[in-house]
Amino acid sequence: MSRPTVLITGAAAGIGRAIANRLVQRGARVLLWDVSAPALEQTRDELGDLARAEVVDIADENAIASADMTTWRPTHLVNNAGILGQKRSWLDLEAAEIERLLRINVTGPMLVTKAFLNARALDTPGAIVNMASIAGENGGAPGFAAYGASKGALLALTRAMARDLAPDLRVNALAPGIIQTAMQTGAPGGAANAEAIPLGRAGSAEEVAGAAEWLLLDAPYTSGEVLRVAGGRR
Numbered sequence: 001m002s003r004p005t006v007l008i009t010g011a012a013a014g015i016g017r018a019i020a021n022r023l024v025q026r027g028a029r030v031l032l033w034d035v036s037a038p039a040l041e042q043t044r045d046e047l048g049d050l051a052r053a054e055v056v057d058i059a060d061e062n063a064i065a066s067a068d069m070t071t072w073r074p075t076h077l078v079n080n081a082g083i084l085g086q087k088r089s090w091l092d093l094e095a096a097e098i099e100r101l102l103r104i105n106v107t108g109p110m111l112v113t114k115a116f117l118n119a120r121a122l123d124t125p126g127a128i129v130n131m132a133s134i135a136g137e138n139g140g141a142p143g144f145a146a147y148g149a150s151k152g153a154l155l156a157l158t159r160a161m162a163r164d165l166a167p168d169l170r171v172n173a174l175a176p177g178i179i180q181t182a183m184q185t186g187a188p189g190g191a192a193n194a195e196a197i198p199l200g201r202a203g204s205a206e207e208v209a210g211a212a213e214w215l216l217l218d219a220p221y222t223s224g225e226v227l228r229v230a231g232g233r234r
């Protein structure tokens, strides 16, 4: 069996970076992909010998196809990279902006999954975690309909992947609520909305990472599920 080797997209910051950190502490190897080269390099340096990093834009099919997945063959995948997009009223929607968001949040995870399936090590039980959101269930914050739609699509994809890739791979989704990362900076629903969260506060990237670690490595009979990490909020 290979050592668990986890490909994580959007791994240079926020939740992806916290997942990488947690998995390395667990003794797994991590393949870090991100578009932000300086942050990616810094994360790789901090994680040490169990981490490799590559600048890969998951909106770019050619970049995904030419990424190195043979030096370390991945056994697990976290489709984490995603964008929130600009707040838009319905009258201000622009097709190009919607398509860009869906490209990163929906098409990207599908293409990365395809590349992962082609490259993955077959001698180790594997798993996939898709980083959805409670926005995929409740529609998201006002002005962020495209984001909510993209995360709803990721929840449907999780169910399709869990069915299609069984019994070789388990596939689950995480649905975080409000998590303190750069994505929340300037977005509505941060600390100001804490009273709407039963646990009374936003969550941390580390708290989401703990749930990701469990789904990836410690949940051998769990597949096709959505695990909310949202402080009780729906």
Ligand SMILES: NC(=O)c1ccc[n+]([C@@H]2O[C@H](COP(=O)([O-])OP(=O)(O)OC[C@H]3O[C@@H](n4cnc5c(N)ncnc54)[C@H](O)[C@@H]3O)[C@@H](O)[C@H]2O)c1
Residues within 6 Å of the ligand: 009, 010, 011, 012, 013, 014, 015, 016, 033, 034, 035, 036, 039, 056, 057, 058, 059, 080, 081, 082, 083, 084, 104, 131, 132, 133, 134, 175, 176, 177, 178, 179, 180, 181, 182, 183, 184
């Ligand atoms: N922060 C929250 O409150 C929250 C809540 C629910 C779900 N999520 C989801 O969690 C995931 C991570 O969010 P975060 O809060 O850590 O965000 P973040 O903005 O802090 O980090 C996202 C990372 O993804 C990278 N990235 C963006 N576009 C990319 C692309 N095209 N290719 C490769 N990398 C790309 C960014 O450079 C960044 O390093 C996202 O899918 C997000 O939708 C976040």
